[in-house]
């Protein structure tokens with residue numbers, strides 16, 4: 004049987020988290036993607052089948068990669084059903100394959116995503132029944148084909164999800180920590196800091212250790228897919244049929260960049276004894292026990308490695324403690340940063356605007372991102388030492404430690 008030619012240059016859409024679109028676009032550019040357009044929580048581009056494989060293997064900030072196959076105006080459910088039924092589904096998967104439909108709607112006449120998914124399923128099943136007198140089965144967990152529907156402002160885009168289990172589920176994390184950050188968000192935030200992988204990176208409220216593991220993966224050039232064995236595209240037989248040789252080429256390329264060791268200090272700590280145990284388990288599952296050190300310690304007792312670096316803090320936002328206590332914690336954070344983290348650039352992620360004021364430092368940069376449903380600020384604070392930069396030339400947003408410790412006062 005003649006082999007299908009490898010399809011070149013088709014549109015792909017990598018989904019991400021709000022605030023990481025630019026970082027993702029940068030990753031895609033490095034992978035050779037073309038015609039890159041940033042959207043909301045997504046970046047669209049053109050590329051080959053190998054680009055699709057490379058993105059799924061190596062993007063730290065993408066959560067899934069879609070291949071759009073149809074789009075149309077969608078004023079109501081009847082049009083939706085008819086348009087869905089018109090799609091030649093038999094060219095995408097066989098009647099013996101399993102499928103699932105995921106739908107999202109926004110600002111449209113069709114308001115309920117579950118109803119949209121159900122209608123789409125009916126249309127697909129009816130089309131198969133018309134032609135084969137049989138229908139493919141729906142399989143929610145691990146289907147052969149994931150159909151993705153997005154209706155926004157009464158316009159529908161139908162795509163095939165090449166990924167399956169979202170890419171942020173790297174596979175190294177258990178579920179014991181409180182409020183762990185999404186792995187793709189952690190990686191994207193580290194990228195936003197501009198960390199050079201050489202200076203130390205510390206997380207003194209490390210929770211499950213997500214920032215630490217993501218940083219170590221970056222420092223080692225290890226792809227985020229290092230524990231992953233399967234993607235939905237591996238089950239594709241008709242449309243963009245799985246090309247094992249091309250996939251192996253892409254995988255060799257991605258894993259060929261990995262280095263043998265992490266050449267810097269990556270360390271963390273947390274006040275909660277049990278959380279520290281869970282973080283160590285995660286670090287072990289990610290095979291970084293020798294590279295990442297985690298201690299059980301309150302932030303105000305931490306002393307970072309000498310010589311400066313990056314400190315990332317994802318403190319509690321205050322859902323489980325009183326406003327007084329959370330404000331006090333943020334004040335302690337600011338005070339201790341000014342005392343012990345001179346020479347460091349601090350990055351703090353929080354959704355609590357009131358508590359943020361108690362840090363007592365002015366951010367020199369602020370990104371808006373979403374941590375789950377919570378709109379957060381990811382803020383940079385420069386903590387220069389008096390000798391490192393002339394005080395007269397500093398920007399207002401920077402904190403310069405006084406030469407004499409007695410002078411130390413929180414900023415207004």
Ligand SMILES: C[S@@+](CC[C@H](N)C(=O)[O-])C[C@H]1O[C@@H](n2cnc3c(N)ncnc32)[C@H](O)[C@@H]1O
Nearest residue numbers: 183184208210211213273274275301302317319
């Ligand atoms: C939002 S969670 C961090 C989640 C983390 N980024 C992750 O991915 O799992 C906040 C963490 O701060 C820790 N924490 C709260 N107060 C602290 C303090 N004073 N010193 C050190 N850690 C503290 C909590 O135990 C919790 O693990």
